[in-house]
Amino acid sequence: MIRYPDKGAAAGTMEKLGVLSDAAKYDVACTSSGVTRRGNGQGMGNTIAAGICHSFSSDGRCISLLKILLTNECIYDCRYCINRRSNDVPRAAFTPEELCELTVGFYRRNYIEGLFLSSGIVGSPDITMELLWRTLWLLRKKYEFQGYIHVKAIPGADAELIRRTGMLADRMSVNLELPTAEGLRRLAPNKHRKNILTPMRQIQTGILQSRNELSLYRHTPRFVPAGQSTQMIVGATPESDYQILTVAETLYRKFALKRVFYSAFVNVNQDKELPAPLGGAPLLREHRLYQADWLLRFYGFAADELLGEKRPNFNILLDPKCDWAVRHLDQFPVDVQTAEYRMLLRVPGIGVKSARFIVQARRSAKLRFEDLKRMGVVLKRAVYFITCSGRQMYPTRLEEDYIVRNLLGEKEKLPFEKDQVTYRQLSLFDDLHFERKEESEGALWKSIS
């Protein structure tokens, strides 16, 4: 079944792989999570709900899937995209068979967890979608591949093609691309909001139906079992963090998405009408959005608790959870022995795991501060907001200024620090529209209230 490429063919494969993975790298999703499927004793492959990272690239991002385009030819001309029609870049295309060989070859060597397949638009959305379907079909049926597959649904493609493709995939995604319809009109003139939301809705309905059928007949094939995701480019258009987060919330609530990914805009085309190069500020902004996204999905926060019309952007210095807490001191301190789970989740320094540990452990023991530490609570942050048996760890003041000053003394760990970007550099960028009045400490923490 597995053929070895001869030297000439291998050189061709190498070239195509280079072009087509280079063209795919701006898609941020690379997770292989959301579904557990044990091996079936036949074929090849299994999946694990938590996902598996197989490597990390030099930008620190996880490599889990063979993230690749079937082709980077495209009839569209989206301004932010390296593959747009008007760009003069090397073009390449894999046949479905070639791509299957490569996927299986990588998978057997444990380089990857599966395939993340996308494509430029060749001919029409239908033709493109059919090529994607054919690739998945071959991979599942001929190569008996049971590993993870994430595939793009092409906006504007026939619903039946999307349905059939979804029966073979684990995850499907349609990229929202830009947070607002207005942004889309400006930067992706060939795409329309409606064309994006239609397949998104179709996939949502399909997943629900499949789940219902599954409860009736256990062995019916499942449609997109690992759920649906999407991606938004952040920073190419002038939306506020509040607008973006509200869109994300809507997607979670109304479209039951599993994940929304945010991608700090990289101006690959040096397009003069689009913002400047990627630097610290966009990365920090992206980071804050992911933090807030986490708060929406796992901590029971709503978008308008974190931001609002009056405070449309995240605090540059405090993470969204700390920021919320210092603005709601009337709700603190809480006692760890008695506080509700949902309130424990709101304490800075207490994560989902430690909150769960606290609730479990307090049934059989009176918790002390040292116990909390063992359970993973970051006391340096939590100390202002909690008591154990009615007592604080040491006397602190429940005052906004005092707490903020102390929290800021505790340097926040940012994933992109030390390497290239530092706080100092961050402050040089002003495209985040932060109201940084003065450099004095006083002004800094007043601007967050």
Add this chain to the structure above:
Amino acid sequence: MEEHILICEDSVDGIFTAVYRAYEKRYAPERTQIWISEEENLRLFAVYESVDTDKETSGKVVRTLKRRFGEKGFYTFCLALSTPDTGKATAVYRTLAKGLRLRRPSDIFYRHADPDVHKVESLQTRAGREMDHLRGFLRFCELEGRILYAEIGPENHILPYLADHFADRFPKEHFLILDTGRSLSAVHEAGKAWFLASADSFMRENLKERGGEALYRELFRCFHHKIAIEARRNENLQKNMLPLRFRPYMAEFTKEGDGRIS
């Protein structure tokens, strides 16, 4: 009252045999320890006993633990025991002893404030993290005869659990995973159950890669390089996520010809 110290072999079977002996003799868990090696300073008020590993005896303990703590609880104990920590056996023994006194033994894992439970949990986390890493970072190459071959150098003795994972993933492949530090290998023949074998059972120098393997490594290096976004370069983050100690075994971080077989 004096303290009992059971000394046994550093293996799951050895430690579970010691657990059985402690139960058999009705020792009080608070006054009993299980050591996997002798300490230099012998204690005055302690009685030392050495325990010979017995598979049948440890099998009884395994069955009991699986029944009372469930597969997941049992796996927690096993992962904790796969670490090189010298206090692991006592921590596991005391945790399971405390658990067995509860109506639902697995509830013991909720008592995060208990020092023994906490120790088992943190050992399990440590080994579990390495499992997570190696499930992804392990690299196979193909030998002549369609055998997939990988070398690993893990801190914890997790080879058996890794072999389970890959046997489920590649039921129809022959594979061989060598733990270089322990000189132990997991051998899987297509369609059969895998087993552990001493690394002496094959000569590493005699293994021959199938032609064309280098090309596959090149392809992956190419992908690994191309998929990175230069504007986001962040090798520090990369180092945090993929510690250096794994890299000598990984195609994308090595060049052809350094220390590979063939």
